[in-house]
Amino acid sequence: MKIIIVGAGIGGLTTALSLHKAGFEVHVYESSTEIKALGVGINFLPHAIRVLTNLGLLDELLKIGVETRELCYFNKFGQLIWQEPRGKFAGYIWPQLSVHRGALMMILLRAVKAAIGGGNVHTGHHLKSCISTKEKVAATFTTKGTDEIIAHVEGDVLIGADGIHSVVRRQFYPDEGIPKFSGIILHRGMSMGKPFLSGSSMIMAGSVDKKFIAYPISDEVDENGNQLINWIADLRVGPDGNILRDWNRTADKHKLLSEFSSWKFDWLNAPEIINGADAIYEFPMSDRDPLPRWSFDRITLLGDAAHPMYPIGSNGASQAILDAEILTASLMQNTDAIAALEEYQNIRLPQTTAIILQNRQMGPEQVMEIVAERAPDGFTDLYDVISREELEGIAARYKKIAGFEKEELNAKAK
Ligand SMILES: Cc1cc2nc3c(=O)[nH]c(=O)nc-3n(C[C@H](O)[C@H](O)[C@H](O)COP(=O)(O)OP(=O)(O)OC[C@H]3O[C@@H](n4cnc5c(N)ncnc54)[C@H](O)[C@@H]3O)c2cc1C
Structure with a gap:
């Protein structure tokens, strides 16, 4: 069976x-x-x-990345929630695992x-189009930005892994328009810095209107024991503050700096x-409504292309990788390609729809919202503000929805 994959991002390459x-x-077609x-x-x-382990990539990933030891939520005063x-x-x-996206892409590309x-x-x-x-x-393929047709290709299956602006998706949903803007701009950067907390902690501080996220993605990057720290600063700008969705803007x-000047915590x-950071990139936090049908x-x-979601709970790229596994299994189990694509859709569409909707409610980060709302000036005792049961319930519910509940996942070990 000849399979055409459109888009060589993390989803397309993993699927290949x-x-x-x-x-x-497999044939991969990439616009860039x-x-x-x-x-x-x-x-x-x-x-x-x-999934990446089963594809033989774990050792290489461990060499470039940092294993996440813990996840910590704080309020804007740096108090632990x-x-x-x-x-x-x-x-x-x-x-x-936390990695540099580019380094991961190069590992995937070499392997593909x-x-x-x-x-x-x-x-x-x-x-340009597919039928x-x-x-x-x-x-049919063109050179990007021109109408010059450079190739007509035929195959048995075509997979649209062409990202949030998917041409494949637009063919089936021509009236959908641009992605839905949340009113929040994500600022992303990488800086050298001393290890903080456990040395491999992922931290989030603040609440939805103003949030700072940081985690190391590479260890021992110099002789002073610094790490490469990835960070994201979210700022609400409102519905009129939408900007071009360009990952390199x-x-x-x-x-x-002036927005976060007071965010100096002892940790x-x-x-x-x-x-x-040498460069800071801005991207509008956006998603699209869940679709009734992908296949x-x-x-x-x-x-x-199928389920763009807010980057909350580390799920955006992770879910693309899960798609690859289920799509492969469906194509292996069904000799009829049409039935296979339907089966893949029937498994993955409801799962990812639930995450899109959960992420609109801020997923597991809801706890930061609740605390900011109930204790806007900080707290003396956290459990006066939110109970341990409430905290645990929100964390556990999200793991279930996003498909990484521990016992269920560990049972999949081969
Ligand atoms: C340049 C870039 C930088 C990113 N940086 C980050 C980051 O720092 N942090 C983060 O969390 N997420 C980042 N993302 C997004 C993240 O990688 C994705 O949300 C997630 O990995 C899902 O991947 P995907 O393969 O479905 O889509 P994408 O990663 O968006 O890949 C889609 C691919 O399809 C190609 N494509 C688009 N249209 C066509 C077409 N008509 N024909 C052929 N090919 C086409 C694109 O060039 C791209 O390579 C970035 C994405 C890109 C493209």
């Missing part, structure tokens, strides 16, 4: 590797002329690391090229971290 391993003929090590840090949950161990430190078989052959990763091919009949699928450091100095005969959607 997974399908090749299962014996399918070169696949570069772009992005800043990204965090993967144990369920996604399980919630702390829980993560990944192997919480008893999972697989780690939770070695598996399917470099000549089958077609860069500079921007999908499915009951017998085959056909795709740079932002003004001084404005950000972390946010302005110092912000100031240490149309021999064409389906995957990753951000």
